[in-house]
Amino acid sequence: MAATIAIKNGHVFDPLNEINGDIMDIYIKDGKVVPELSDAEMKNAKVVDATGKTVMPGGVDSHTHIAGAKVNSGRLMRPEDSYKWNRPKTSITHGGTGETVPSVYLEGYEYAQMGYTTAFEAAVPPLEARHTHEEMHSIPMLDMGGYLVLGNNWFMMRYLKEGDINKAAAYVAWMMRTHKTYGIKCVNPAGVENWGWGKNVESLDETNIHFEITPREIIEGLTEVNEMLGLPMPVHLHANNLGHPGCYETTKESLTIPAKVKPNQDMGVEWAETKIDPTKDKSIYLTHLQFNAFGGTSWRDFESGVKDITDYVNSQDHVVIDSGSVPFGEATCMTGDGPSIHDIAVLTGSKWSNCDVELECGSGVCPFTYLKSNPVHSVQWAMGLESLLLIDDPWKTIMTTDNPNGGPFTKYPNVMTWLMSEAYRNETFSEVHKWANDRSTLGGVSRELSLYDIATITRATPAKTNGMAHRKGSLAVGADGDVTIYDIDPTRLDVTANYNDLLTKFRYADYTIKGGEIAAHNGEIMSIPERRTYYSDIKVDANEEKKMLEDVKDWFRYYTLGFENYPTPEKYLVNPTPINVNMEK
Numbered sequence: 001m002a003a004t005i006a007i008k009n010g011h012v013f014d015p016l017n018e019i020n021g022d023i024m025d026i027y028i029k030d031g032k033v034v035p036e037l038s039d040a041e042m043k044n045a046k047v048v049d050a051t052g053k054t055v056m057p058g059g060v061d062s063h064t065h066i067a068g069a070k071v072n073s074g075r076l077m078r079p080e081d082s083y084k085w086n087r088p089k090t091s092i093t094h095g096g097t098g099e100t101v102p103s104v105y106l107e108g109y110e111y112a113q114m115g116y117t118t119a120f121e122a123a124v125p126p127l128e129a130r131h132t133h134e135e136m137h138s139i140p141m142l143d144m145g146g147y148l149v150l151g152n153n154w155f156m157m158r159y160l161k162e163g164d165i166n167k168a169a170a171y172v173a174w175m176m177r178t179h180k181t182y183g184i185k186c187v188n189p190a191g192v193e194n195w196g197w198g199k200n201v202e203s204l205d206e207t208n209i210h211f212e213i214t215p216r217e218i219i220e221g222l223t224e225v226n227e228m229l230g231l232p233m234p235v236h237l238h239a240n241n242l243g244h245p246g247c248y249e250t251t252k253e254s255l256t257i258p259a260k261v262k263p264n265q266d267m268g269v270e271w272a273e274t275k276i277d278p279t280k281d282k283s284i285y286l287t288h289l290q291f292n293a294f295g296g297t298s299w300r301d302f303e304s305g306v307k308d309i310t311d312y313v314n315s316q317d318h319v320v321i322d323s324g325s326v327p328f329g330e331a332t333c334m335t336g337d338g339p340s341i342h343d344i345a346v347l348t349g350s351k352w353s354n355c356d357v358e359l360e361c362g363s364g365v366c367p368f369t370y371l372k373s374n375p376v377h378s379v380q381w382a383m384g385l386e387s388l389l390l391i392d393d394p395w396k397t398i399m400t401t402d403n404p405n406g407g408p409f410t411k412y413p414n415v416m417t418w419l420m421s422e423a424y425r426n427e428t429f430s431e432v433h434k435w436a437n438d439r440s441t442l443g444g445v446s447r448e449l450s451l452y453d454i455a456t457i458t459r460a461t462p463a464k465t466n467g468m469a470h471r472k473g474s475l476a477v478g479a480d481g482d483v484t485i486y487d488i489d490p491t492r493l494d495v496t497a498n499y500n501d502l503l504t505k506f507r508y509a510d511y512t513i514k515g516g517e518i519a520a521h522n523g524e525i526m527s528i529p530e531r532r533t534y535y536s537d538i539k540v541d542a543n544e545e546k547k548m549l550e551d552v553k554d555w556f557r558y559y560t561l562g563f564e565n566y567p568t569p570e571k572y573l574v575n576p577t578p579i580n581v582n583m584e585k
């Protein structure tokens, strides 16, 4: 089904293979990048002329919210989100609506038209895993995976409090297999459990109700378990106190906790040859730095606390972050951090929904509009860009909007252009509240990211961070045939006079090729390519698993469903693709 394709004469940006704008041909056969095509194969190949254009691996989003119960709650509670934004059906596509929480079909089409081919749903509550997989099943165009929310899970908290790290590891391994998920998500550890009692935790060393465990103990335990098992990605941490002025201090301290945990990953998987070592070298992946870096002590003296954290990240090697950038306009805040959403609802008077997922976690949803006239929102815009510009090494940064929390993923082109063009940033500074300049360091930053940097923070770093560099974010021989061609001539790039051009070019990729098939061309969906769902298949000592399951079955009496009904069967997944993690015994 996958076509044979030759992409000729493009300027290739492939950071995992240290290719920086070289004019090259890329060949794809049977869905994979190949070194060359024979004369016979060339005769039947589709040839795409990329002369004077930019060629990158397909985009990889390692943090988005596009599937599952809270996304669907967002759709249900926001009919107004659909009024202005719709896409008519074509002979091969469905129609759809929604700007910040689009319908499933639209999500796939709009990612594809921007050049993205892979996305990870960043919060899957175990009990909602079936629902999440059902939605992922319906999202076209994208390879996907999901992170399992474990930071307030009763079973985890009990094991970690008892110091039984082996059973905690056996539980994580079993849960990943049971719910077909990819990595560990930790949201406001210990605090979401307290939210069940209308409370939160204020510091890393405050114990929560009933379990009497601290956020520090949970972060320590989860990061240790993650590396014991050798999961493909580091723990994805949403720190405590998020969204409160002054929270940057908690975040910074949280990042010191896994400093001593040694990253571990079994490299016995089918790696493609990449020049940059694709082994996992980070022990923590901080989510949406912007939301975790509020400075000041109240909204009156609110300021950016980003620089304090980026200074720390620059001095360390164990941290990778994504930005959670704010591109202004409509957003829908949705997170497993129920108390933080409650605070937003109180602050804005907006409609609000909240959910407690029994024994496991919680969530909240609240519509939000980021205004250029608002002082705090303007600082948040600057903070999202500081997050990506103040960290020197692009291998430590990933561009996101925490879709749709900072804004919808369809605004990635704006974020990419702000990063590349100081002139565009200055234009925006002239339109927003003066706090953006007064209360952040962004105004003094002259750094402009190159196309190579953009390829790093939107392709190579997310793929490497998630242990996917053997397939994604790379154009090495053997990698997936996922390619983006932008109609951007790097030799004529003028980011000062012509940045508006970039906005359109990033928005509508000239070509998005997935698995060797032309998926999108200039904003039009050309085909519906095959896709996969990745999950971590972790083997642990059978005896340890048996002992752990005895506990779990015993404690299962507190659930409202039976143990047999808990697992998510593989049939809920589109092309289930287990990653063999192979724990060392």
Ligand SMILES: [Zn+2]
Pocket (backbone or CB within 6 Å): 063, 064, 065, 122, 287, 335, 402, 405
């Ligand atoms: Zn998120």
